[in-house]
Amino acid sequence: MNAALPFLPPSASTIAGEFNILFAGLLAITCAVLGLVVVLMFRFCAHYRRNNEAADRGHQTEKSWHWEVGWTAASFVVFLGLYAWGANIYLREHHPPPDAQDIYVVGKQWMWKIEHPGGQREIDALHVALNRPVRLVMTSQDVIHGFFVPAFRLKQDVLPGRYVTLWFDPDRPGRYALYCSQFCGTAHAEMGGEVTVMAPGDFQQWLAANASDATLSGDGAVLFHKTGCDGCHGAGARVAAPKLAGLYGGPVALRDGGSAIADEDFIRGAILEPAEHQAAGYEPVMPSFAGQLDEEQVVALVAYIKSLGSAPQ
Amino acid sequence: MTATTIVELPRPRGDSYLTDGTTLSSWLLTHDHKRIAILYCLSITVFFFIGGAAAALIRLNLITPRGLLLDAETYNRIFTLHGVVMVWLFLVPSIPTTFGNFLLPLMLGAKDLAFPRINLLSWYLFVLSGVIVLAGLIGGSVDTGWTFYEPLSSGYASGALVVVVGGIFVNGFSSILTGLNFVVTIHRLRAPGLTWYRLPIFCWSTYATSVILMLATPVLAVTLLLVAAEHLWGVGVFDPAHGGDPLLFQHMFWFYSHPAVYIMILPGMGVVSEIVPAFARKPLFGYHFVAWSSVAIAVIGFLVWGHHMFVAGESIYAALVFSFLSFIVAVPSAIKVFNWLATLHKGSISFEAPMLYALGFILLFTIGGLTGLFLATLAFDEHVTATYFVVAHFHYIMVGGMVSAYFAALHYWWPKVTGRLYPESWARFAAILIFFGFNLTFFPQFILGYLGMPRRYATYPPEFQVWNVFSSAGASILAAAYVLPLFYLTWSLFRGERAPGNPWGATGLEWQSASPPPTDNFERTPRVTRPPYDYPEPAA
Amino acid sequence: MSEHVLEKQFVDLAHQSETAELGIWGFIATEVLFLGGLFAAYGFFRYLHPAAIAQAAAHTDLKIGAANTALLLTSSFFMSWASLAARDGESRIVARVMFVAAALGVVFLGLKAIEYTDDIHEHLWPGPGFSLPTADPKAGEVFYFIYWLLTGIHALHLMAGIGAILVIANRARHGVFTRAYHAPVRVVSLYWHFVDIVWIFLFALIYLPGRGG
Numbered sequence A: 001m002n003a004a005l006p007f008l009p010p011s012a013s014t015i016a017g018e019f020n021i022l023f024a025g026l027l028a029i030t031c032a033v034l035g036l037v038v039v040l041m042f043r044f045c046a047h048y049r050r051n052n053e054a055a056d057r058g059h060q061t062e063k064s065w066h067w068e069v070g071w072t073a074a075s076f077v078v079f080l081g082l083y084a085w086g087a088n089i090y091l092r093e094h095h096p097p098p099d100a101q102d103i104y105v106v107g108k109q110w111m112w113k114i115e116h117p118g119g120q121r122e123i124d125a126l127h128v129a130l131n132r133p134v135r136l137v138m139t140s141q142d143v144i145h146g147f148f149v150p151a152f153r154l155k156q157d158v159l160p161g162r163y164v165t166l167w168f169d170p171d172r173p174g175r176y177a178l179y180c181s182q183f184c185g186t187a188h189a190e191m192g193g194e195v196t197v198m199a200p201g202d203f204q205q206w207l208a209a210n211a212s213d214a215t216l217s218g219d220g221a222v223l224f225h226k227t228g229c230d231g232c233h234g235a236g237a238r239v240a241a242p243k244l245a246g247l248y249g250g251p252v253a254l255r256d257g258g259s260a261i262a263d264e265d266f267i268r269g270a271i272l273e274p275a276e277h278q279a280a281g282y283e284p285v286m287p288s289f290a291g292q293l294d295e296e297q298v299v300a301l302v303a304y305i306k307s308l309g310s311a312p313q
Numbered sequence B: 001m002t003a004t005t006i007v008e009l010p011r012p013r014g015d016s017y018l019t020d021g022t023t024l025s026s027w028l029l030t031h032d033h034k035r036i037a038i039l040y041c042l043s044i045t046v047f048f049f050i051g052g053a054a055a056a057l058i059r060l061n062l063i064t065p066r067g068l069l070l071d072a073e074t075y076n077r078i079f080t081l082h083g084v085v086m087v088w089l090f091l092v093p094s095i096p097t098t099f100g101n102f103l104l105p106l107m108l109g110a111k112d113l114a115f116p117r118i119n120l121l122s123w124y125l126f127v128l129s130g131v132i133v134l135a136g137l138i139g140g141s142v143d144t145g146w147t148f149y150e151p152l153s154s155g156y157a158s159g160a161l162v163v164v165v166g167g168i169f170v171n172g173f174s175s176i177l178t179g180l181n182f183v184v185t186i187h188r189l190r191a192p193g194l195t196w197y198r199l200p201i202f203c204w205s206t207y208a209t210s211v212i213l214m215l216a217t218p219v220l221a222v223t224l225l226l227v228a229a230e231h232l233w234g235v236g237v238f239d240p241a242h243g244g245d246p247l248l249f250q251h252m253f254w255f256y257s258h259p260a261v262y263i264m265i266l267p268g269m270g271v272v273s274e275i276v277p278a279f280a281r282k283p284l285f286g287y288h289f290v291a292w293s294s295v296a297i298a299v300i301g302f303l304v305w306g307h308h309m310f311v312a313g314e315s316i317y318a319a320l321v322f323s324f325l326s327f328i329v330a331v332p333s334a335i336k337v338f339n340w341l342a343t344l345h346k347g348s349i350s351f352e353a354p355m356l357y358a359l360g361f362i363l364l365f366t367i368g369g370l371t372g373l374f375l376a377t378l379a380f381d382e383h384v385t386a387t388y389f390v391v392a393h394f395h396y397i398m399v400g401g402m403v404s405a406y407f408a409a410l411h412y413w414w415p416k417v418t419g420r421l422y423p424e425s426w427a428r429f430a431a432i433l434i435f436f437g438f439n440l441t442f443f444p445q446f447i448l449g450y451l452g453m454p455r456r457y458a459t460y461p462p463e464f465q466v467w468n469v470f471s472s473a474g475a476s477i478l479a480a481a482y483v484l485p486l487f488y489l490t491w492s493l494f495r496g497e498r499a500p501g502n503p504w505g506a507t508g509l510e511w512q513s514a515s516p517p518p519t520d521n522f523e524r525t526p527r528v529t530r531p532p533y534d535y536p537e538p539a540a
Numbered sequence C: 001m002s003e004h005v006l007e008k009q010f011v012d013l014a015h016q017s018e019t020a021e022l023g024i025w026g027f028i029a030t031e032v033l034f035l036g037g038l039f040a041a042y043g044f045f046r047y048l049h050p051a052a053i054a055q056a057a058a059h060t061d062l063k064i065g066a067a068n069t070a071l072l073l074t075s076s077f078f079m080s081w082a083s084l085a086a087r088d089g090e091s092r093i094v095a096r097v098m099f100v101a102a103a104l105g106v107v108f109l110g111l112k113a114i115e116y117t118d119d120i121h122e123h124l125w126p127g128p129g130f131s132l133p134t135a136d137p138k139a140g141e142v143f144y145f146i147y148w149l150l151t152g153i154h155a156l157h158l159m160a161g162i163g164a165i166l167v168i169a170n171r172a173r174h175g176v177f178t179r180a181y182h183a184p185v186r187v188v189s190l191y192w193h194f195v196d197i198v199w200i201f202l203f204a205l206i207y208l209p210g211r212g213g
């Protein structure tokens, strides 16, 4: 892409299409309003310039309130429409379809680490299949980063200390730029890469070619044993600890009387800050693993616990 | 100020505030709001050119994709310096501390502000803060951006961060005291007969600005205090590594900084509301609506901070509410624009430099404001947030709008402040040059942002280069255009024609005093009997 | 310097006094937002880590905290007395009761200093030497981070208040204040009441969590 004067970014996701229409709408309204302002200003300035003796300056409008109400109401209605339009698309941008494929992303100064459920790992690159919705589960190991793919018209800040998600449905094969959009220190501008959207067949080949010995949840299973989780949560454990199979996605009753949904972020919290994620009916004996596990290991554990089965919907 | 040596048109010594005491200490220890305004004007001019030099380096560097002359770390320090200096050392104080100080007592028919000593203290705090901030930024290496996002700033920035943040803290005191002084003055020192609805709009907008200064700045102060303490102690409430929440920082920061953007526009709107009637020779259309819209902006402006965090991880429900409120806060701005236009209708318009700046303000503010609506639209923001689209949006409002308004005020009240007239054709030329240079600099940035170029990038992919070159070219024109007034205004101080009391034939109490006004402003306290902008209607 | 100067921008002394009073109310409003921001940050953190905060707060010194609360309330009483006396033009009484109020403030600071020393001995100063067993060790440290900030800022305000009281009381001793002119007394006393009220909030939020029940 080396057109002399680029005006429009490529569009490669289902949302991008809707977004482009929204943009056209905004642009049209803006041009209309700006045009009105410019035309009025220049007309008045030309016609009522001081040395134009011929202009009729009598009968100046005295009662102004109906004008005021008029333009206030008109602006308000336009604003309301824009709000609803933008909000509608935004809501869809934030509700992933249930069949979306989870891919894990860990940001750190200054690279993106990607882990596919099959164990494929990439750095500063993400391969996805055409027309297959993807849900990214993202966290950062240090400061805030921003995951930004202009061709998808999507962006999400990636925070340390929690998981955030972003989903998209790529609908055009090709290679698209990936940027870090949140300022994160010296090499912020270099923290980027490429998203490659491939035909499903090619994607399968890519997965096979990059397969590693273990899947992500397989790594998690190994860690679950090595870190000693199964000492409490394992089959024959003597400590009274909740069984983790079927935990993911369901409600959890908390010790303080509240309840929470066991999404990725909750599971992560339960591992790193058990004191603040106390399940009801158990003694608070689980130690915190903060400092012992890095974010990639936690991701593997989370993937493993998810692989044990979800709560029935 | 030895302007009295010129022989023609002699003035008795001590006649004006400028000649009432000529020693350095008569300036540095003055309680006169007019002299304090001059002190502010000189200091913020220095800061503007420091911030402008940083902007020049930014634009120079971005001419080539790999960066023309700075390494990434230096670049990051430079845009941090640019943002911090321009916001806190130039634009927040710009119109309030200079023209607010100078004009408020004159417009109210008062002899001074309510607390003249505190006013002087504010200036000293301001200068002190400038010195501290610049020492930290230039001496140390702070590269966090003007937003100081956590945990980058407390966990990863150098120790100079504490110095910079401390400087801004001191700056906050200066802002708070100025705001307080203005609010109390407007409440208590209006001349007899000067009811609220007889106040010039400039007073209304200064009032609204001052309320924001008083109520938002303390939250910034405490937020920065928490950042500094977290940096020093290694524990705190923002870094998730200690169980804190980085979004808490963003909420607290934007709770100040969104209202602060209205600090950086309301005074400009006030200036334009003075100038448009004066050069259209016609009362301001919809006075009550323009007056109350300032108050509405100030109040609603406190409720929209979350629109800076649509993709930061705030809940989608919060995003929906903040988006909605952002549209609501735009309504009063729309009211103002339409009322200015309606004021032109059936006016008798002349186009001296202040009016050119004011018309430029209206156009550029409208473009900046309309693109603000793009950003308030949730789905659209998700694509362009943290890109050059945002950079273009706020420069359109802050530079195209507010800096133009500052220049408009400077030219409009220059004869009153200095007693001299500047060369009109140079001034018009500069105004037009600024308008074109400005658009060439910042319009390409909208396109860059839409294409996806993130902001705060020291280097960028080559496909963005064309628009960056346009932008840098525009910036060089803009730089020249901003330097120009420095020359002809300075020249006018010594060689300019003597100004009469009311060179524009404008209404308003300040024009009834001499140019330059005597130290006590008015010989007798004026008695106000008519509404502002009382221009006679021509016979049909 | 003649004492009750009427500044040139005011019509008369009443005008000047009312303006000064509006000024201090405005200043208090800014202080409310400053401290309110701090309390909000603390409140949010406590919402994130309720258990750890309760455990950590139980290590504050309730006795000293309660004694200090009593001291400040008493000193506020004396400040109100000073205001009333000033309204009647009894400048010398004003001086006497204000000195008492200031003295109570000094005792407050003394007790606070003792409490601070104990805190440091108990390793409650955030940083490498910090130690306190709580459910979430870091959250306990953050509680003390907030404790030092809040009480420290309050102590600074108190010192400023004491300084202001001493200056005004000294003027009162020379019989400066009359029925017509006593705005400075009103102003410092408003400020002093404000600092007192802040302490009451602080006491409830810092010393009381995790105690009783």
Ligand code: HEA
Pocket (backbone or CB within 6 Å): A029, A033, A037, A074, A075, A076, A078, A079, B147, B261, B262, B264, B265, B307, B308, B326, B327, B329, B330, B331, B333, B334, B335, B337, B365, B366, B367, B368, B369, B370, B372, B373, B375, B376, B377, B381, B384, B385, B386, B390, B393, B394, B397, B398, B402
């Ligand atoms: C003086 C400064 C100023 C002003 C006045 C404004 C005014 C507005 N701003 Fe802007 N803004 C900034 C300075 C300012 N902004 C800065 C500095 C940032 C970035 C900070 C950073 O991240 O570093 C920012 C960022 C920013 C964002 C976040 C972007 C992001 O980071 O993702 C948003 C989102 O909603 C926004 C919206 C608005 C809106 C809706 C207005 C409205 O108030 C505008 C209202 C005006 C009009 C709308 C124009 C006139 C109206 C008409 C002519 C009426 C007719 C119109 C119709 C009928 C359509 N601004």
Ligand code: HEA
Pocket (backbone or CB within 6 Å): B048, B049, B051, B052, B053, B055, B056, B057, B058, B059, B079, B080, B082, B083, B084, B086, B087, B091, B144, B145, B146, B147, B391, B395, B398, B399, B403, B441, B455, B456, B457, B458, B471, B475, B478, B479, B480, B482, B483
């Ligand atoms: C508030 C007021 C304000 C003003 C007036 C300006 C004025 C200008 N700004 Fe900026 N700007 C901000 C506030 C402001 N800015 C903020 C808040 C940011 C965000 C920072 C951040 O991300 O943290 C920003 C960021 C910002 C960026 C984005 C940097 C990045 O994200 O990487 C750019 C890039 O073009 C830019 C350009 C300019 C230009 C060309 C001007 C011009 O209008 C300036 C023109 C004036 C001059 C050029 C002065 C003339 C002086 C001379 C000619 C002397 C020259 C001397 C030498 C060269 C030695 N500004």
Ligand code: CUA
Pocket (backbone or CB within 6 Å): A109, A110, A144, A145, A146, A180, A181, A182, A183, A184, A185, A188, A189, A191
């Ligand atoms: Cu990572 Cu910017």
Ligand SMILES: [Cu+2]
Pocket (backbone or CB within 6 Å): B257, B258, B261, B304, B305, B307, B308
């Ligand atoms: Cu905002």
